[in-house]
Amino acid sequence: MEIIGIVKKLFDIQKFDSGFQKREIVLTTEEPYSQNILIEFIQDKVDLLENIKPKDKIKIFINIRGREWKNPEGVIRYFNSIQGWKIEHYSTGKTSNKVTSTPPPLSSDDFDDLPF
Template sequence: MEIRGKVHEIGATQQVTESFKKRDIIVAYAENPQFVEYIRFEATQDRTSIFDGLTVGEEIEVSFNLRGRPWTNKEGVTTYFNSLVAWRVTKLANTASSAPAPGYAEMPAPVDLSGSNDDDDLPF
């Protein structure tokens, strides 16, 4: 799958365990210019470097896989999670003659997602 959007935020690489690392990117997607969607993609292991060299505000195309998995909590309730796992990011050529993408002018400033909440017991 592919999606085109604008880089909203680039996360730092997180070393989750000794042998597993991941990194997130938030992409502003404006299929309908009135309602900009902020979509989180993740890259894992060696692919965390695909977000290197990107800058906030840059137009990109993300190639990704949709993954889903169940998780059962201590009370036996099963919840299902989806992940958008990026495997390639392509910068889109911005030329002076091209018009700006609709909907991006009204986007709010990037939000700092670096804070963590250690209170949840989710497995990731």
């Protein structure tokens, strides 16, 4: 999937003790009822945001991820995230540096809901 819009906000890189890193961006869509969409880039994909600035018009290729979490009281909650894996400057069609042209590989968790 892909989303086209204007960069509203770029957050700083978050680094964790485990070595995990992520950076988030807010993209405002251009439609009658525009939406502010939070998209995260993780691990080596953080580098894709190096040359991106607020007010840039870009196309972000995304995957939607979902996960289940059980709180200490035993209540199960579900969370979704939008992860970017490729960026193109929309006006020029120029692809951002260090881009992976194929989506990240799927894990066995991605097929848990298939009926076969």
